[in-house]
Amino acid sequence: xxxxxxxxxxxxxxxxxxxxxxxxxxxxxxxxxxxxxxxxxxxxxxxxxxxxxxxxxxxxxxxxxxxxxxxxxxxxxxxxxxxxxxxxxxxxxxxxxxxxxxxxxxxxxxxxxxxxxxxxxxxxxxxxxxxxxxxxxxxxxxxxxxxxxxxxxxxxxxxxxxxxxxxxxxxxxxxxxxxxxxxxxxxxxxxxxxxxxxxxxxxxxxxxxxxxxxxxxxxxxxxxxxxxxxxxxxxxxxxxxxxxxxxxxxxxxxxxxxxxxxxxxxxxxxxxxxxxxxxxxxxxxxxxx
Ligand code: C2E
Ligand code: MG
Ligand code: MG
Ligand code: MG
Numbered sequence: 081x082x083x084x085x086x087x088x089x090x091x092x093x094x095x096x097x098x099x100x101x102x103x104x105x106x107x108x109x110x111x112x113x114x115x116x117x118x119x120x121x122x123x124x125x126x127x128x129x130x131x132x133x134x135x136x137x138x139x140x141x142x143x144x145x146x147x148x149x150x151x152x153x154x155x156x157x158x159x160x161x162x163x164x165x166x167x168x169x170x171x172x173x174x175x176x177x178x179x180x181x182x183x184x185x186x187x188x189x190x191x192x193x194x195x196x197x198x199x200x201x202x203x204x205x206x207x208x209x210x211x212x213x214x215x216x217x218x219x220x221x222x223x224x225x226x227x228x229x230x231x232x233x234x235x236x237x238x239x240x241x242x243x244x245x246x247x248x249x250x251x252x253x254x255x256x257x258x259x260x261x262x263x264x265x266x267x268x269x270x271x272x273x274x275x276x277x278x279x280x281x282x283x284x285x286x287x288x289x290x291x292x293x294x295x296x297x298x299x300x301x302x303x304x305x306x307x308x309x310x311x312x313x314x315x316x317x318x319x320x321x322x323x324x325x326x327x328x329x330x331x332x333x334x335x336x337x338x339x340x341x342x343x344x345x346x347x348x349x350x351x352x353x354x355x356x357x358x359x360x361x362x363x364x365x366x367x368x369x
Contacts, residue, residue: 106149107156115173124140129333135351136189179191191225193225197229253275255275256272259278260280283297288324297328301328316338317336319337
C-alpha cells in the first residue's frame with residue numbers, strides 16, 4: 081500500500097511542480113488588488129503569563145482571504161510581498177490595524193506585530209509608520225511590540241540596529257522572534273537592542289522528550305535571564321510541553337494548547353473576560369512556583 085502511494089506521488093511530481101508555479105504567479109499578481117479590495121485581515125493569538133494566568137499581549141498574524149484560493153498562509157504570501165515591494169504597504173496596514181485593535185482592549189493587554197526584513201529598507205520610513213499609527217490610535221507605546229527575526233538583521237545590520245534603537249526610543253518594545261532557528265551566535269544576540277526573546281517552536285516540539293532540547297532551552301533561558309530579557313515560548317501544543325516549559329519560568333507562553341490565532345471579534349470577549357488559561361488538562365506535577 082505504502083509503495084503504491086509512493087509511486088503515485090512520484091508520477092504526479094512534475095504536474096505538482098507546475099501547479100505550484102502557476103499558483104505562485106497567480107498569487108503574486110493578485111496581491112496588489114487584494115490590498116485595495118481589503119482581502120487582508122489580522123488575526124490575534126494571545127500570549128499568556130504562565131504564573132498570573134492572564135493575557136499579557138496578543139500577536140497579530142496576517143490572513144489573506146483569497147476570493148478563489150481560500151485562506152492563504154502568511155508563510156506563502158509574505159515572501160511574495162517581500163519580493164515585489166508590497167510588503168511595505170502590507171506591513172503598514174498590519175501596524176495600523178494591530179494598534180486599532182489594541183486601543184479597544186483593556187490597558188494592560190499589549191499587541192505585537194511582525195515586521196520583515198524588507199520593511200527596514202532605507203527608503204521606507206518604518207519608524208514614521210509606527211509613530212503615525214501611535215498618534216492616530218492613541219495607543220500607549222509601551223503596549224506595542226515589534227517582532228523581528230534574525231534574518232532581518234542579516235540584511236543591513238547597522239541600519240536595522242539603528243532603526244531598532246529609534247523604535248525603542250518611541251517607547252515601543254522589540255522582540256527577537258523565532259530565536260534559535262537562525263545562525264546568530266549567543267554572543268551576537270547579547271549586542272542586540274531587544275526587550276524580549278521568543279523561542280522558536282522547534283525547541284518546544286521535543287522539549288518533553290529530548291534531553292538535548294531541554295539543555296538548549298536551559299542555556300538560552302540562562303542567558304536571557306542574565307541579560308534581563310524576558311522570554312516567550314511559542315508553539316506550546318500539549319500539556320506535557322507546557323509542563324516542561326514551565327520549569328524554565330518563562331515570561332509568557334503561546335500556542336495552540338491555549339488558543340489559536342483568531343479574528344478580532346472572537347478574541348475581544350476572551351480578553352474582556354480576562355479568561356486566563358482556559359481549562360486544560362494540566363499535569364498535576366506542575367512545578368510553576
Ligand atoms: P511567527 O511570527 O513566528 O508566528 C507564529 C506562527 O506560529 C503563526 O503562524 C502561528 O499561527 C503559529 N503557531 C502559534 N502557535 C502554534 C502552535 O502551538 N503550533 C504550531 N504548529 N503553530 C503555532 P502563521 O500565522 O501562519 O504565520 C507564519 C509567519 O508569517 C509568522 O511567524 C510571521 O513570520 C509571518 N507573518 C504573519 N503575519 C505577518 C505580518 O503581518 N507581517 C509580517 N512581516 N510577517 C507576518
Ligand atoms: Mg512572530
Ligand atoms: Mg515566531
Ligand atoms: Mg516565524
